[in-house]
Amino acid sequence: MGSVRLELFNKFIDKLLFPRKKNFLTKQTDIPGKHILLKYIVKELLNYFVVCFLFLFVIFFANQILLIGEQLLSKRAPFKDVFFIMLYSVPALVAQTTPFATLIGFLMCLGRMMSENEILIIRASGFGFKYICIPVIFLGFLISIFSFFVNDYLMPLSRIKYNKLFFEITRSNPTIVLEPNSVKQIGNSTVVIGDVVNDEVSDIILFNPEGNGEESIIVAKSSKLKDSKESGVLLQLHMSEPVMLTKKRNASNYDTMQADKMLMNIFDTVFSTNTGSSPSEMTSSDLRKRIIKLKEVSGSNDYQVNTWNMEYYKKFSIPFASFFFSILAFSIAFLFGKHNGLTMGLLVGIFICVLYWAMQITGQMLVVHNQMNAFLCIWIPDILIGTIGVFLGLFLLKK
Secondary structure, X not given: OOHXXXXXXXXXXXXXXXXXXXXXXXXXXOOOOHHHHHHHHHHHHHHHHHHHHHHHHHHHXXXXXXXXHHHHHXXXXXXXXXXXXXXXXHHXXXXXXXXXXXXXXXXXXHHHHHHOOHHHHHHHOOOOHHHHHHHHHHHHHHHHHHHHHHHHHHHHHHHHHHHHHHHHHHHHOHHHOOOOOEEEEEOOEEEEEOOXXXXXXXXXXXXXXXXXXXXXXXXXXXXXXXXXXXXXXXXEEEEEOOEEEEEOOOOOOOEEEEOOEEEEEEEHHHOOOOOOOOHHHOOHHHHHHHHHHHHHOOOOOHHHXXXXXXXXXXXXXXXXXXXXXXXXXXHHHHHHOOOOHHHHHHHHHHHHHHHHHHHHHHXXXXXXXXXXXXXXXXXXXXXXXXXXXXXXXHHHHOO
């Protein structure tokens, strides 16, 4: 144990050497060292939470943000703009990392205390599991409040600034959008890209489904990317000697059209909706108002409303997963952490995090593709974790 931790724990033990005092107002015996114990548990939980948070944050940061930064820098984007792009991405990573750090950090902390017999000493001193449960649950709730603030306020604000800056970078350097020798989805169209040298693009193919069974294919041997001054247009693609193939519904052949030149506008809305209008750029209050308006519009359908409801529930379910994880960590650590509690907490925590992430992704897919109830699909992982934690916790508290 560290020196600070050892000092706090020793103070707690020393307190127990004094005789217990009777509270004449409640006619109950006060257990000395209770406040020191609470302070000790909270300090340990916070230490492990911070360490796990920083560890996971660095992993996510290196995996997502640094790759984006490297891609922009390789296209000669200004270093200052790349720095702010990375900075604006931090709130999303914080909201994503916090619940997982809570589970793994709490499991490792409580598991260590269990395997090093600290829990045994605390219980032998007259403290039940409820005295340990209170700071664990309370701290998990505070972390959830912090995560909700980041997810509901800071993340939409940073996302709006991110999109604005990304569009400015793209306008000044259009080649950022089209990567050489790749296949990209631009709006509803699929684009196959050949070599890209400066602003010259060779061998470009666009597959554009137009609905109602109609589709078109545009092939150009060479094209040039240029920025645009027109409002709403992100960049322009000047094609040389393009060939356009169109197929009508139920037709067996393509109609062919050739030209010397063709100008294609790529609008900013194909990469992101207008600033402030996508769910990631809105607070929970704004989302709720948008859902109410969608329900009032006669042209809106149940699919659209259910999808926006999914985004609304995600604003709450992901941040408050920290609260449910704290309940589960309290139960699992004491039931299975008697031997190698630190290692066991790490392994079990990672396994549960992967399982929770898989359930969240599955729930979102069920909403988008199968139109299942958004509330159930998004909240079931939290409800399941909370139910298991409460059930195991009640078993512990009876001891």
